[in-house]
Amino acid sequence: MSRPLLPLKAGAIVFTLLWTAWMMWWSGSFSSANVAVLAFCGAAVGYLWYRAMRWQLERMGMLPRHQDPAK
Template sequence: MTRPLLPLKAGAIIFTLLWTAWMMWWGGSFSSASVVILALCGAAVGYLWYRAMRWQFERMGMLPLVRMIPQGLPDPGSCPGRSASSAVRRRAGTRNRERISC
């Protein structure tokens, strides 16, 4: 985990637990099917909350903008006719944070 995102991830976990507990209490049914469904829904809600807050905080400049890009591609400044911003792509599953181009 990166340090700037640690409080956001902890907040998402707490939000997930509180939301799930509230939905169980509000629903009043504690059958095993209800608990499993609410746990799955709570995980989805927590993940969506995390993604929305991360997007908003990056947009407001409160988090560093990190783009995940593929490895082994040249510097974007070396491509004529192509801007550096159009060359940056996000690729899940990689840890390389270099800029890319053509």
């Protein structure tokens, strides 16, 4: 795990947890199926948020560009 990405990854985890908790509270149903679906969706949203923020921060020059190890 590279150091410049550590705060971004921690932020994505916090965003995922908050989004999932908010959706569970908003839905009002705590059945096991609802919790499983919202947990899966929360992980997907957190990952997409991480990729979008990483792309934007790289584009703005606040993060180093992603280097392809095959090159």
